[in-house]
Amino acid sequence: MKRLLFFGDGTWATNSLKRLLQEQWKIIGVVVRAHPTDPQLPTLAQERGLPVFQPENVNSEAFIAQVKSLKPDLNISVSYDQILRKAILETAPLGFINFHAGKLPQYRGRNVINWAIINGEDEIGITAHFVDEGIDTGDIIVQHTLPIEWTDTYQDILDKVIAAFPDLVSEAVRKVMDGDFTPIRQAHLPGTYFAARGEGDEWLNWEDSSLNIYNKIRAITRPGPGARTLWGAKTVIIWKARYDPSWPAYTATPGQVVGRRPGEGVIVKTGDSTILITEIQTEGEGPKIPKWRIGTRLGLNHVAVIHQLLQRVAALEEKLQTPSDAQRG
Numbered sequence: 001m002k003r004l005l006f007f008g009d010g011t012w013a014t015n016s017l018k019r020l021l022q023e024q025w026k027i028i029g030v031v032v033r034a035h036p037t038d039p040q041l042p043t044l045a046q047e048r049g050l051p052v053f054q055p056e057n058v059n060s061e062a063f064i065a066q067v068k069s070l071k072p073d074l075n076i077s078v079s080y081d082q083i084l085r086k087a088i089l090e091t092a093p094l095g096f097i098n099f100h101a102g103k104l105p106q107y108r109g110r111n112v113i114n115w116a117i118i119n120g121e122d123e124i125g126i127t128a129h130f131v132d133e134g135i136d137t138g139d140i141i142v143q144h145t146l147p148i149e150w151t152d153t154y155q156d157i158l159d160k161v162i163a164a165f166p167d168l169v170s171e172a173v174r175k176v177m178d179g180d181f182t183p184i185r186q187a188h189l190p191g192t193y194f195a196a197r198g199e200g201d202e203w204l205n206w207e208d209s210s211l212n213i214y215n216k217i218r219a220i221t222r223p224g225p226g227a228r229t230l231w232g233a234k235t236v237i238i239w240k241a242r243y244d245p246s247w248p249a250y251t252a253t254p255g256q257v258v259g260r261r262p263g264e265g266v267i268v269k270t271g272d273s274t275i276l277i278t279e280i281q282t283e284g285e286g287p288k289i290p291k292w293r294i295g296t297r298l299g300l301n302h303v304a305v306i307h308q309l310l311q312r313v314a315a316l317e318e319k320l321q322t323p324s325d326a327q328r329g
Contacts, residue, residue, distance in 0.1 A: 105191030
């Protein structure tokens with residue numbers, strides 16, 4: 001029976017490894033992240049008597065020699081986080097497969113579930129592809145799509161993808177082990193690349209459209225950091241919102257509360273229409289339904305703030321240029 005070395009982390013990987021074990025594939029070892037997000041995968045491997053490896057550098061000569069000694073026919077990665085270089089990619093004759101929660105060649109890179117929702121996609125891809133020295137550019141083995149519904153949040157799509165991954169892993173491993181597939185070359189195809197989201201990306205711009213604001217809120221809600229805005233000097237996390245494209249478009253002040261729905265939340269003006277904010281959280285408090293008064297302003301008026309700063313700078317410069325009483329004497 002052909003030998004398989006499994007690289008991974010978290011629920012995605014744990015459920016996929018369970019499926020492969022149920023199908024009685026010969027798993028010769030499990031490689032976990034140097035800093036795992038949770039203990040699920042190594043715990044399962046240990047329970048099943050599988051060797052567990054945890055290299056600080058997956059591309060080191062010592063670890064590559066260790067992998068070669070295991071003689072894998074195929075290596076697979078499910079949410080493993082290190083960049084794989086040429087030497088490790090060549091340790092198995094059937095190659096190295098990665099499982100990606102994105103529709104390739106679009107949505108290469110990081111945090112693509114979040115980016116797909118932000119971009120208003122109505123589906124998300126899940127892809128099994130060979131790893132090459134590019135970023136998500138290897139030949140595609142299998143690709144499927146899952147629907148993104150209008151009200152789906154980050155957690156909803158994450159749950160769909162996690163549930164679908166064991167089937168994808170099983171199908172791709174079987175196809176490659178049996179040689180029963182036609183690779184789809186994508187390295188030469190134009191695609192899109194997304195870098196990891198970072199601190200500061202979560203702030204809302206109320207001058208943006210209701211659709212874009214709505215998509216951003218649901219894209220980075222739990223288990224993400226949550227969309228942020230200012231309420232005076234306070235930072236507010238916006239966890240939930242609703243938007244209907246049929247709501248009227250009109251010109252008014254973006255970020256201003258223009259309506260209230262008792263028991264539901266508040267209506268906030270955007271750059272084109274409005275949006276209903278239904279759950280917020282401020283520092284030191286738990287999640288709650290917002291009850292701001294009509295006329296409350298959210299966010300930052302950049303022009304006003306810059307004007308105030310310029311006035312303060314001008315006043316400070318004038319003060320510095322005016323001789324003091326001591327200097328006059």
